[in-house]
Structures are given as C-alpha cells and as structure tokens.
Amino acid sequence: MSIEWLGHMPYRTAGDRQRALVAARDAGEVPDTLLLVEHEPVLTLGRHALDEHVLASPAELASRGIEVIRVERGGEATYHGPGQLVAYPIVRLRERGILLRPFVRALELSMADTAASYGVATALRPGSPGLWVDPFGPVPRKLGALGLRVEKGITYHGIALNITARLADFELIDPCGMVDLDVTSIARELGWQGAAAEATTESVRVAGERFAAAFAQRLESGVTEATQRDRGEASMIAARPA
Numbered sequence: 001m002s003i004e005w006l007g008h009m010p011y012r013t014a015g016d017r018q019r020a021l022v023a024a025r026d027a028g029e030v031p032d033t034l035l036l037v038e039h040e041p042v043l044t045l046g047r048h049a050l051d052e053h054v055l056a057s058p059a060e061l062a063s064r065g066i067e068v069i070r071v072e073r074g075g076e077a078t079y080h081g082p083g084q085l086v087a088y089p090i091v092r093l094r095e096r097g098i099l100l101r102p103f104v105r106a107l108e109l110s111m112a113d114t115a116a117s118y119g120v121a122t123a124l125r126p127g128s129p130g131l132w133v134d135p136f137g138p139v140p141r142k143l144g145a146l147g148l149r150v151e152k153g154i155t156y157h158g159i160a161l162n163i164t165a166r167l168a169d170f171e172l173i174d175p176c177g178m179v180d181l182d183v184t185s186i187a188r189e190l191g192w193q194g195a196a197a198e199a200t201t202e203s204v205r206v207a208g209e210r211f212a213a214a215f216a217q218r219l220e221s222g223v224t225e226a227t228q229r230d231r232g233e234a235s236m237i238a239a240r241p242a
Contacts, residue, residue, distance in 0.1 A: 001032045001216060001219070002030070002034070003036065003212050004034070004036065005036045007037070008082075009037050010040050011039045011040065011044065011069060011080060012069070014088070018088050018090065019156070022152075022154050022156050025092055026152050030090075032095075032096075033090040034087060034088070034089050034090070034212055035089075035090070035158075036205075036211070037086050037087075038083070038084065038204040038205075039081060039086055041064070041065070041082070041169060042066060042069060042080050042081070043069070043077060043078070043080075043173055044068075045069070045076070045078075046071065046075040046076055046147055050076070054068055054077055054172065055171070055172055055173055055174065071149075071157065073147040074148060075147030076174070078147065078173075079169055079170050079172060081169055081199070082166065082204075083164035084161065084162050084163065085161045085162075085207045086158065087107075087161075087211055087212075089107070090154060091103070091154065092153055092154050098219070100148075100155075104148065107146055108124055108146060110211055112124070112131055113210075113217075113218075114207060114211045115161075115186065118186050118190065119190065120143070120190065129145075129147075130143075130145045130146050131143045131146075133184055139182055141182045141189075142182070142183050142184065143161065143183075143184050144159055144161040145159065146158070146159045161207065161211065163207045164187045164192070164196075164197060164198060164200060165185050166199050
C-alpha cells in the first residue's frame with residue numbers, strides 16, 4: 001500500500017486528490033493508497049445528514065471562515081480541523097479478499113491501536129461507528145469518527161482521530177448527529193498541557209505514522225478480530241495501553 005502524507009491541506013483539495021486516486025485505482029494505474037492529512041477548519045455533512053445538526057448560524061461560520069460541505073460519504077455532521085488526523089484509504093476491497101464490514105472494523109481497530117500507542121484505552125460501541133473512551137460509563141467520549149464511500153468496489157473518505165484538536169470547535173455541530181455528545185482527544189485524555197496540548201500539524205504527522213503502521217498490520221493479518229466480531233464471537237473489542 002502506498003502511503004501519502006499530505007500535511008495541512010484544504011478539505012476540497014484533498015477531496016479532489018481522493019477522487020483522482022479512485023479513478024486511477026479503478027484503471028489499475030496506482031496501488032491501494034492511504035492518504036494522511038490535517039484539514040483547515042471545515043464542517044462536512046454525509047449524503048443523508050440533516051442540516052439541523054449544524055448548530056452555528058451561517059453568519060457565525062462565515063465570520064470564522066468555516067465552510068459547510070455536503071459530501072458523498074455516509075454518516076452525519078463532522079468537524080475537521082487542526083490537530084486532527086484524517087485518513088483516507090483508497091482500497092480495492094475485492095483484491096484484498098475483504099468485505100466492507102470487516103474493513104470498517106479494521107479502520108476502527110487501527111484507530112484503537114493508535115490511541116493505545118499513546119496509552120489511551122478505548123473501545124468500540126455497537127451501533128455507533130467510530131472510537132470511544134469509556135463508551136458504557138457515565139460520560140462516554142468519542143475520540144474518532146468514521147464515514148466511508150465505496151464506488152466500483154473502491155473505498156474512499158475514511159476516519160478522523162482527535163490528537164490535539166480544538167475540542168471547542170465541535171460545539172458548532174451535533175457531532176455524528178448525536179445531541180450533547182462529549183468529544184475528546186488524545187491530549188485531553190492524557191492531560192497534556194502547554195505546547196504539548198496545542199493543535200499542531202506535527203502532532204498529526206506523528207499520529208499518522210502510527211495509524212498507517214497499525215492499519216497495514218490489520219489488513220495484513222486479515223483483520224481477525226473484526227471477522228470474529230462480525231460472526232458474533234465477540235460483542236466488543238477494546239484496545240488497551242501497551
């Protein structure tokens with residue numbers, strides 16, 4: 001799999017890159033590719049998402065220079081911005097012998113592996129795609145979001161994992177369509193302070209390296225844990241700190 005670190009890039013630019021790669025992958029011109037990127041602040045809505053999940057007024061968003069973009073993926077309202085790792089896998093599923101549900105689990109588990117590499121324990125929450133901290137506790141906190149699109153058997157769009165993201169920006173929306181959802185980050189869970197807690201591209205780059213390694217391993221291993229869950233052999237898969 002080819003891995004591309006795009007750095008800090010506008011959402012629309014990365015979207016153009018994704019669609020170009022999907023066409024090239026369909027033509028057999030490029031291998032499977034994982035794009036890693038940090039976006040400028042933007043709100044995105046899945047193809048069936050409700051507009052009312054954007055809580056900020058158009059005037060407020062305009063004053064902050066934040067665009068709302070409706071995209072092809074599934075899922076609800078999502079925020080992207082500095083300090084957040086976004087990963088877009090352009091993968092032809094058939095050639096890897098993997099179905100969509102195990103592929104989604106591989107992405108979720110790769111986010112969990114990444115969080116565990118920092119020392120943050122996470123878990124999956126049945127019926128709520130993405131990655132959670134203490135999902136069944138008194139205050140469930142969402143650490144990572146997921147939304148995919150598949151065309152001609154090729155995936156695009158992907159995941160967003162909060163590393164040093166500005167969590168106050170999530171107040172602009174009902175994240176993932178969930179009212180009063182508590183969104184968290186690696187920095188918040190570990191109590192990082194000062195410069196370590198600032199939303200930086202470097203923090204995203206480091207997390208991207210960890211995620212890419214984890215994702216490659218999950219695909220190589222045949223995503224055993226994900227397959228077991230889909231067969232009903234496991235109701236929840238948790239990632240524990242190393």
